Each structure stands twice: as C-alpha cells, then as structure tokens.
Amino acid sequence: MRRTVLPVLGVVLAILAFWYVAAIPMNIREVVTEAERAGASVWGGPATERQGRSAWALAVNNAPIALNGWSQERPRLPAPHQVAQELYQSTIGEEVFSRRGIVQKGEFSNRGLVYHAGVTLGATMVGFLIGAAAGVLLAVGIVHNRAMDMSVMPWAIISQTIPIVALAPMIIVVMNSVGVQGLLPKAVISAYLSFFPVVVGMVKGLRTPDQMQLDLMHTWSASTSERLWKLRLPASVPYLFASLKVAIAASLVGTIVGELPVQRGGLGARMLAGSYYGQTTQIWAALLMAAVLAAFLVWFMGWLERRTLRAMGVPA
Amino acid sequence: MTLVLLAALVWVGGWALNTWLTRGARARSRAVRTAVPLIFGATVLLCWELIVRGLNVPPAILPPPSRIGQTFVANLPLLWGDFVQTILKGAFSGLAIGVAAALVVAVLVDRFDVLRRGLLPVGSFMAALPIVGVAPIMVMWFGFGWQSKAAVVVLMVFFPMLVNTVAGLQDTTAMQRDLMRTYGAGYWPTLLKLRLPAALPFIFNGLKIAATLAMIGAIVAEFFGSPTQGIGFRISTSNGALQLDMVWSAILVGALAGSAVYGLITFLERWATFWHPSQRT
Known part of the structure; x- marks a missing residue:
C-alpha cells in the first residue's frame, strides 16, 4: 500500500x-x-x-x-483552490445552503453541478445499457452465423477507426427536428459509441472456448443454446467486462459531446455555457465533475467485474 | 411504396447471396473474404437509398447516399481545405507532439521506479477521463486556429500512449535481459536493441488508439470555435443550416481519413514488427 x-x-x-x-x-x-x-x-x-x-x-x-x-x-x-471552491459552491453550497437546493426545495438546483451531472449520468446509463445489450446480442449472432460474421465484423472494426463522435450534433439536431427531445437523442449517441467495443470484445470472448471444450459439450449432446449458456457466455465474462470499461468511458464522452448543441442541462452544456460567458472556473469545475463521474463509472465496472468473477469462482 | 418493397427484396437478396457465399469451403478463399463485407455494405447503402426515396424522407432529416456522394464530389476543394485544416494541421501535429512526449516520458518512467509507481496509476486514471472536455479551455488559451486543436489532441493521446509504452518496455523476460548483460550491454544499448524493439507491438497498439482519439479531439475542439474551415466547423455550420448532405460529406472525410491513418499504422506495424507472432501467419 x-x-x-x-x-x-x-x-x-x-x-x-x-x-x-x-x-x-x-x-x-x-x-x-x-x-x-x-x-x-x-x-x-x-x-x-x-x-x-x-x-x-x-x-x-x-x-x-x-x-x-x-x-x-x-x-x-484558475488556481486549484479556486476550482475546488467553485466545485464546493456549485455542489454542497448550492444544495445545502441555497434556497434553490435540495434541502430547501426538495429537488436538485438546476444551477448546481449535481443536477447537471445527474442529467449526464442518466443519458449515459440508458445509452450504455442499450448499446451493451445490442452489442452482446449482435456478438451472439456473429458467433453463430458465419454470413453475419463475415459481413458485419470488418465494418465493426473499421467503424472503430473513424471519429463517430462527430455524428453527435447531427443526430441531436435531426432527432430534435422530428420531435424527439430530452434524454433519448443523447442516449442514442452514447449507445452507438458503446456498441462497437462491446461487439468486438464479446465476439472475442465467445470464441475463447477451444475445440476440446466444444467437443466435450458435444459428447454431452449439448444443444446450441446450451453450449451458448453454459460454455460460451461464462467464458466470455472477462472479455465482456474489459470491453464494458472501455464502452462506459466512451458513452460518457458521447453524452457530453451530445449535450453541446442543445443547451438543456448536462455537463457538456455547462462547459459550453462557461466557454461562451468566459466563466473559466465553471468549465474547470464541470470538467472535474466529469472526471469524478468517469472515475466512478469505471471503478463501478471494475467492482462489478471483481464481484462477478469471484462469484463465478475465477481466481482473482 | 414499391421502392420500400424493393429495398426489402434487395436486403433479402444480398443476405441470401452472402449466406450462399459463406457456406462450406468457399468461405476460405480470399475473394469471398473481401467480397462478402463489400456486398453487405452495398446492400445497406442500396436499402438506405430506396427507403429514403420510397418514403419521401425530407433531405433535412436523412439524405440518400447518392445525394451525399454528389455533394461530396461537388465540394471536393472545400472538403480538401477542411481535411488539411483539421486532420493535417490539427490532428497530425498534435499526434506527433503527444506521441513524442509520451515516448520520452515513458522511457523516464521506466528508468525510475518511483516515477513508475507514481505516474502509472495517475496515467491510467487520466486515460479513462473525458479529456475532450478541455477543448473549450484550450480554445480560450490558444485561439481559434489549429494550435488549440493540436493542444487538445496532445492531451488526449498522451496518457493512452504513455500507459501502453510503459507496459511494452516491461515486456522483456529476465532471460533476455540477462543475455544482454552477458554481452556487456549497458542501459542504453539494452534499451535501444532489446527493450524498445520489444515494446514496438505495444507502441503500435497505443498509436492505433491515439490516432482515433486525435481525430475525435481535433473535430470536437472545432465545435468550440474555429476558423471558417475544418471538418468540425463544416459539421456544426451545415448542421445549423440543415444541409445534412454536407454534414454527411464532412463525416465521410473524417471516416476516410480515419481508415487511411489506421491502414497506414497497420502497414507500418507489419513492416516494423514482422518478427512478432501476431504478424506471422
């Protein structure tokens, strides 16, 4: 230590x-x-x-x-203590001592960072869950269907080399113009960003069982779904978590970038507002909050990974 | 409506063709391996085109690919300017500085154990952070030109590169290091002739991550302020004007540049680390 x-x-x-x-x-x-x-x-x-x-x-x-x-x-x-002060002011100061805060009013103040971090966190989690679930499903399909594997995998790999985040403003504006607002457009972006890392990691994980293990399942006359549930999925868990950690960090970035074009709350909106009005300390505080959020999410994934692996009896 | 039905037919047809191609021993040939993803891509594009035309989707929501292609070709000089501004000036200069700095720091970190134990946890922590967030600050400090984009890129690529290189520098076995010692090699010959070459696969892995991050950083930083040129600028202004064909063209530029850089790095990797098991087939 x-x-x-x-x-x-x-x-x-x-x-x-x-x-x-x-x-x-x-x-x-x-x-x-x-x-x-x-x-x-x-x-x-x-x-x-x-x-x-x-x-x-x-x-x-x-x-x-x-x-x-x-x-x-x-x-x-701004000097570090100024950022710390701003961070304190816009979290504890705003919530506990201000008339807009949770203590006085019963809900988080929309001028405080907690509220904005909550908006970002919500969109990130929704998007991440959608993206991860879709990624796992596609990976299962890819492993079982050779046509799907050969047609989709090259594109999945190429798509990781292109700056997908650049799509964010367009998706927001387009979804806005067809009447979809709020959390969903941001969640779509973060789902999209977390989707491909999960697909690539899961395909690798589902393929880890070697021929010997597959043959063993075969001698037990296991069906395809039994092979999936009892051999492939458990074997893929370490790979799944490794890619989930990458994916959740990517979804957070996606959400923050997605919050730039539409100023309706969230850490990204807060940063852009700070940049418009020259409130540097506000940008730094929002940045620090985003860092705390990212660290928490990655830590949470790591914790979940350790718990799951221990429950599965994998030596740590 | 007929067009939408046609799209469904095209989809089924393309899929059936791919299923037929990938069945049996045929799937192992090189031609099939390249053809199958191309057929899939073409099917997707064709369905997109047919559905957009069939349902009369306004181009302000989703332009058909043919229209994106036309816009792309018609605006080549403009998009070339954006490419030079964002990719060549912003992303590449930042990537070069960030990678060089990370390599130097990695050698230092590797040399001094205290630094390794102190910097590595901080480095891997920083690598997971949404560093794009510093973009507004960098634009404030370095102005609207490419310098601010390069600064964002430097910060974004530094930590992943550092963590990868340090991991690579430690990827020699005690046996290999002992052999170098029996040759009477000191620190520098060992570093140059054994440990840096051994670290190359890790360095290239880091470079691949860094190249993508560099594009993202350069484009996103332009959303916070840029000269009247650049991929990010093109995306945000065309987006405001609902010229989505232009937005898609700009994204196409980014995608082409991203794949080209990735391909270049893969090629260099194959050339430089031909001895590594992952490169020998």
Missing part, C-alpha cells in the same frame, strides 16, 4: 504545484492591468508596450502583485 500511495501522492502534489506556478504567468496580464486601473505603478510601461513583453518578465518584475493571479475573478487559468 505505502509503496504506491506515497509516489502517487508525490505526483499529484507535483501536478498541483506546477498548476499553481503556471497560474502566475497565465494570469499576469490581467493582474497588471487591474493594478494599473487601481492606480498602482506597474513595471512594463503602458498597455501597448506590455503586449510585447513576456509573461514571465512581467511576473518577476511585478512580484508584489503577481500572486493576485491566484484570486482573479475570471482567470485564464
């Missing part, structure tokens, strides 16, 4: 330190302009002249005010 925790902690601290240092030159121009407006004399001459100077020179020569870069209203790069 200590062998991994300490180095990881060190790396995380190094990243935070780098982040703090980087925030100084990133924000220095705004800081200097602000100080000049407030009447202080700053190094670097008038604004037009400062344009030509490097950010580091400005930071070093204006050392007394340089650290203000960590407390800007609209920083180019």
